[in-house]
Amino acid sequence: xxxxxxxKAQTHQRIIKEASERFRRDGIGATGLQPLMKALGLTHGxxxxxxxxxDELVEKALQAAGDQVAGICAELFAxxxxxQAFIDAYLSEWHQTTPHEGxxxxxxxxxxGMRGQPSPTSDEVLNARLQQIQGTLEGENIVDRSIVIxxxxxxxxxxxxxxxxxxxxxxxxxxxxxxxxxxxx
Amino acid sequence: xxxxxxxKAQTHQRIIKEASERFRRDGIGATGLQPLMKALGLTHGxxxxxxxxxDELVEKALQAAGDQVAGICAELFAxxxxxQAFIDAYLSEWHQTTPHEGxxxxxxxxxxGMRGQPSPTSDEVLNARLQQIQGTLEGENIVDRSIVIxxxxxxxxxxxxxxxxxxxxxxxxxxxxxxxxxxxx
DNA sequence: TGTACATCAGTGAACGCGCGTTCACTGATGTAC
DNA sequence: TGTACATCAGTGAACGCGCGTTCACTGATGTAC
Numbered sequence: 284x285x286x287x288x289x290x291k292a293q294t295h296q297r298i299i300k301e302a303s304e305r306f307r308r309d310g311i312g313a314t315g316l317q318p319l320m321k322a323l324g325l326t327h328g329x330x331x332x333x334x335x336x337x338d339e340l341v342e343k344a345l346q347a348a349g350d351q352v353a354g355i356c357a358e359l360f361a362x363x364x365x366x367q368a369f370i371d372a373y374l375s376e377w378h379q380t381t382p383h384e385g386x387x388x389x390x391x392x393x394x395x396g397m398r399g400q401p402s403p404t405s406d407e408v409l410n411a412r413l414q415q416i417q418g419t420l421e422g423e424n425i426v427d428r429s430i431v432i433x434x435x436x437x438x439x440x441x442x443x444x445x446x447x448x449x450x451x452x453x454x455x456x457x458x459x460x461x462x463x464x465x466x467x468x
Numbered sequence: 469x470x471x472x473x474x475x476k477a478q479t480h481q482r483i484i485k486e487a488s489e490r491f492r493r494d495g496i497g498a499t500g501l502q503p504l505m506k507a508l509g510l511t512h513g514x515x516x517x518x519x520x521x522x523d524e525l526v527e528k529a530l531q532a533a534g535d536q537v538a539g540i541c542a543e544l545f546a547x548x549x550x551x552q553a554f555i556d557a558y559l560s561e562w563h564q565t566t567p568h569e570g571x572x573x574x575x576x577x578x579x580x581g582m583r584g585q586p587s588p589t590s591d592e593v594l595n596a597r598l599q600q601i602q603g604t605l606e607g608e609n610i611v612d613r614s615i616v617i618x619x620x621x622x623x624x625x626x627x628x629x630x631x632x633x634x635x636x637x638x639x640x641x642x643x644x645x646x647x648x649x650x651x652x653x
Numbered sequence: 654t655g656t657a658c659a660t661c662a663g664t665g666a667a668c669g670c671g672c673g674t675t676c677a678c679t680g681a682t683g684t685a686c
Numbered sequence: 687t688g689t690a691c692a693t694c695a696g697t698g699a700a701c702g703c704g705c706g707t708t709c710a711c712t713g714a715t716g717t718a719c
Contacts (some may be wrong), residue, residue, distance in 0.1 A: 286662060286715075294662080310582055312497050315705060328709085329663040337706065382582070388630060390582070396630035397495055397567070397575070403632050427643045431620065434644050438623025439615075445573060445581035447588050458612045459619050471682075471695060479695080500672060513676085514696040522673065660716075668708070675701070683693075 295333050297323055303344035303351070307390040308383035311341055341391070342402060348387035349408040356415055366419040366432075367464055373436045374460040379443050379452065389441050409433065420467075432467075435459060480518050482508055488529035488536070492575040493568035496526055526580070527587060533572035534593040541600055551604040551617075552649055558621045559645040564628050564637065574626050594618065605652075617652075620644060 301323055305314040316337060317327040334340045355372075362368040372378065378385045392405035416429040439459035443452040486508055490499040501522060502512040519525045540557075547553040557563065563570045577590035601614040624644035628637040 291662060308582075310497070310579070312495065313583075317704075317706090325662095326664050327706090328665060331707070332662055389578075389626060392630040393574075393578070393626055394495070397493075398498075401630060401632040406631050406633055406636060409627060409631060427647065430624075430640055430643045431647045434623035434627055434640065435616065435620040436623065437626055438619035438621065441574060441578055441622055441626060442594060442619060445577040445586060445590050446594060447586040447591050451591060455615055455619065458615045462612065462616045476695060502671075502673090510695095511697050512673090513698060516674070517695055656719085658716105658718080660714105662712105662714100664710105664712070666709090666711105668706100670705080672703080672705090673701100676699090677697105678699105679695105679697070681693105681695100683691105685691080686689085 291333075294323075294325070298330070298333055298340070299343050299347045302340050303348040303387075304383040306341065306344050307348060307385065307387055311391060311394050316340075338400075341395070342404065345387055345391050345395075345402055345404045345408075348391060349404060349411070351384070352386055352408070353411055356412065360415045360418065366416065366467055369416070369419075370432075370436065370460060370463045374439055374443075374456045374463075376453070376456070378440060379456060382444065386437070386440070389437055389444075432463060435463060476518075479508075479510070483515070483518055483525070484528050484532045487525050488533040488572075489568040491526065491529050492533060492570065492572055496576060496579050501525075523585075526576070527589065530572055530576050530580075530587055530589045530593075533576060534589060534596070536569070537571055537593070538596055541597065545600045545603065551601065551652055554601070555617075555621065555645060555648045559624055559628075559641045559648075561638070561641070563625060564641060567629065571622070571625070574622055574629075617648060620648060 298319070301319055302314070305319060316330055320327045320330055334343070356369060359365065359368040359372055373386070382390055388405065388408060392402070392408065395401050395405065412433055413426070413429045416432055417425045420428055436459075439455050443455045446452045446455070483504070486504055487499070490504060501515055505512045505515055515525075519528070541554060544550065544553040544557050558571070567575055573590065573594060577587070577593065580586050580590065597618055598611070598614045601617055602610045605613055621644075624640050628640045631637045631640065
């Protein structure tokens with residue numbers, strides 16, 4: 284059956300959004316197209332009238348995740364203490380327990396790198412964060428310092444998500460947050 | 469056919485070693501038992517006379533990876549400048565391009581955390597590194613500082629493996645290595 | 654304005670494939686006499 | 687010491703399952719007259 288004019292565009296975006304969440308929460312390889320389409324009330328055969336392969340969806344979903352996160356970060360960096368707002372949000376309990384709405388660098392980008400299929404979009408997402416951080420820094424070696432801050436954020440979040448003991452996970456986030464907040468101004 | 473006395477133990481260890489490398493390089497989910505056994509010159513059916521499931525192998529392989537890395541780190545921490553030796557090795561080009569012999573925290577532990585099946589062994593591996601780092605530190609907040617150092621190392625290595633541009637990857641490692649080495653003493 | 658036709662998003666069965674796991678079987682070795 | 691038997695690591699076919707992808711088909715909508 285044929286649908287109204289922009290119905291296809293809406294479905295297209297719904298697939299991308301659902302995929303970007305599942306890829307971040309469960310992993311790309313562990314996300315099946317069949318359950319994905321079913322969750323949207325569609326059948327899996329129709330997938331290929333929207334994308335030519337799963338790989339194409341992965342790239343679109345990574346871009347969408349990057350855009351979503353860019354929006355969230357733009358708000359954070361518009362606050363009074365922009366860097367602290369960003370650090371607090373990145374190392375928040377919400378971000379630890381909500382990977383499907385969070386930073387795609389430690390989920391999608393990492394998995395793509397592991398597969399030997401790194402995407403330029405990963406570089407773009409990372410560079411966007413670095414530039415936002417750099418905008419809040421003063422003094423010398425701004426680029427280098429932004430890279431170190433971002434590495435520390437990513438590492439602390441990854442470890443907190445990997446560890447079994449919840450108190451240990453919280454400690455990693457708390458300690459790292461305190462360190463980064465006091466070392467900047 | 470029945471084999472000589474310790475033949476089974478040797479095969480057992482060969483399976484664990486090969487698995488610990490493949491799990492770290494390709495991921496747990498992307499590693500099939502059939503190709504794994506074939507690479508060792510065995511048939512896949514025999515797997516279950518060694519392990520009761522893939523999950524059991526995963527746990528053993530994570531422990532083996534932890535032990536292997538512990539051995540490497542023990543040598544590094546026995547050198548003249550132990551912390552610098554560790555940092556330089558962790559952020560080396562070798563570690564970036566040799567995940568199958570490297571730290572299981574950003575490969576196996578991360579994937580297990582993502583699956584909602586975190587292992588206590590992940591905590592043990594991380595704690596072992598933290599204690600080795602703490603042994604090289606002086607002054608206050610030694611535990612906190614060790615967590616920050618480890619987070620920064622893990623994050624920089626993950627980003628360098630995730631990024632598409634090789635120069636960008638190298639820059640992340642170089643900048644982070646320089647920062648960590650100068651901030652300690 | 655009303656009618657005939659073309660479009661194409663979505664359907665659902667089917668494809669080959671690799672996965673983890675099972676199972677009856679093999680046959681060289683270790684053990685018991 | 688020589689022989690008969692039990693053991694069990696490893697074999698290889700088979701299991702059901704979910705994967706990504708294909709394909710002939712449907713039928714409500716947009717378009718042309």
